[in-house]
Amino acid sequence: MATRIRPSSKRCAVIGGSGFLGRHLVEKLLDRGYSVAVFDIRQSYEVPGVTFHQGDLCDQQALLPALKDVSLVFHCASPAPASDDRALFERVNIQGTQTVIKACIEARVQKLVLTSSASVVFEGTDIKNGREDLPYAKKPIDYYTQTKIVQEKLVLEACDKQKGFLTVAIRPHGIFGPRDPQLVPILVDTARRGKMKFIIGDGSNLVDFTFVENVVHGHILAAEHLRTDSPICGKPYHITNDEPIRFWDFMSEVLVGLGYAAPRYHLPYALVYGLALLLWLLSLILRPLVSFKPTFTPMRVALAGTHHYYSCERAKEDMGYKPVVSLKEGIERTVKSYPHLRHGA
Ligand SMILES: NC(=O)C1=CN([C@@H]2O[C@H](COP(=O)(O)OP(=O)(O)OC[C@H]3O[C@@H](n4cnc5c(N)ncnc54)[C@H](OP(=O)(O)O)[C@@H]3O)[C@@H](O)[C@H]2O)C=CC1
Numbered sequence: 001m002a003t004r005i006r007p008s009s010k011r012c013a014v015i016g017g018s019g020f021l022g023r024h025l026v027e028k029l030l031d032r033g034y035s036v037a038v039f040d041i042r043q044s045y046e047v048p049g050v051t052f053h054q055g056d057l058c059d060q061q062a063l064l065p066a067l068k069d070v071s072l073v074f075h076c077a078s079p080a081p082a083s084d085d086r087a088l089f090e091r092v093n094i095q096g097t098q099t100v101i102k103a104c105i106e107a108r109v110q111k112l113v114l115t116s117s118a119s120v121v122f123e124g125t126d127i128k129n130g131r132e133d134l135p136y137a138k139k140p141i142d143y144y145t146q147t148k149i150v151q152e153k154l155v156l157e158a159c160d161k162q163k164g165f166l167t168v169a170i171r172p173h174g175i176f177g178p179r180d181p182q183l184v185p186i187l188v189d190t191a192r193r194g195k196m197k198f199i200i201g202d203g204s205n206l207v208d209f210t211f212v213e214n215v216v217h218g219h220i221l222a223a224e225h226l227r228t229d230s231p232i233c234g235k236p237y238h239i240t241n242d243e244p245i246r247f248w249d250f251m252s253e254v255l256v257g258l259g260y261a262a263p264r265y266h267l268p269y270a271l272v273y274g275l276a277l278l279l280w281l282l283s284l285i286l287r288p289l290v291s292f293k294p295t296f297t298p299m300r301v302a303l304a305g306t307h308h309y310y311s312c313e314r315a316k317e318d319m320g321y322k323p324v325v326s327l328k329e330g331i332e333r334t335v336k337s338y339p340h341l342r343h344g345a
């Protein structure tokens, strides 16, 4: 009879390891002596110590070779929120996550760490110091968030101490840092088109922006604390910088750091939200004829004009989490990492 090699606790797989967060996670795991298998729909880099498996996570047979002899899996793949493609989100985030769970169980993976999102409780209205016991959003702000809710429930419900399959969900918020494909590039593109002159609302709304290395730190702590006797099994955890900042101060610091003017003129929130909703509806109606993607979507306006910051006390208590990079240093390092996006470059 063939003997099964016991998976090493230092051998892990990162689903979505070619993406922004995934790649930072892979780099830190390598630093910490893990060997890593990356599973992603695309391969974006090559590094020693990493084996790449290219495929769609909805395909269980494609996933299995990446999970062979692996005891720990990080699932941080998702279609980009900006794609606004309901069918794609449902296929990848819901059916695909069910497939990931089945594949983990078949491959006898012991731990699954999901990258969820703090937005699973956000309905477009203020959240101040929100804790993990807030109910899931009944009216999520978009299809992305709707499917992240189902995804998180699936992963947490799959936690089974008897069967030795342990799960946990990390809920980051507003991840930023070097190589981020959305926050800074979208911001700079909007500024270059002369559309970053306005502050939506009075500009006092506080928001969490989380440096990517802190998010990585939270994931690794969760993985290393995930044991049968641990309180973290089957639970979600907010991971933030623990330094809420005014949304428009954060945008201004990044813009000014890159040589662009900070937004100055105020516009009423309700007016901008109404216009964004109208444009979004128009883009849906006209989709068969012309395709246009408004910059100020209702989701972005809601994120830009409300308070949404979260408590990470539970992560501090249960896994000793503490941010490793301050917001100030995170912004400086991020700004430096985008020389090609500087004004005039
Ligand atoms: N960025 C943020 O501010 C936040 C992100 N999150 C969550 O963090 C996770 C990582 O996000 P981020 O790094 O920003 O996203 P990225 O888009 O940079 O990374 C996601 C990766 O998953 C890949 N992927 C998409 N679909 C599939 C599929 N069907 N099979 C295999 N791989 C696939 C993507 O490929 P491709 O690029 O080709 O689609 C990409 O390489 C996501 O789960 C996201 O929901 C949560 C809170 C905030």
Ligand SMILES: CC(C)CCC[C@@H](C)[C@H]1CC[C@H]2C3=C(CC[C@]12C)[C@@]1(C)CCC(=O)C[C@@H]1CC3
Binding pocket: 081, 116, 117, 118, 119, 173, 174, 175, 182, 183, 186, 187, 190, 295, 296, 300, 303, 304
């Ligand atoms: C045009 C400007 C008003 C805004 C430019 C910046 C935005 C692109 C970003 C500000 C907050 C960000 C954010 C996300 C994506 C990028 C922003 C909208 C997420 C939706 C990414 C995925 C999540 O799970 C939640 C994030 C909340 C914050």
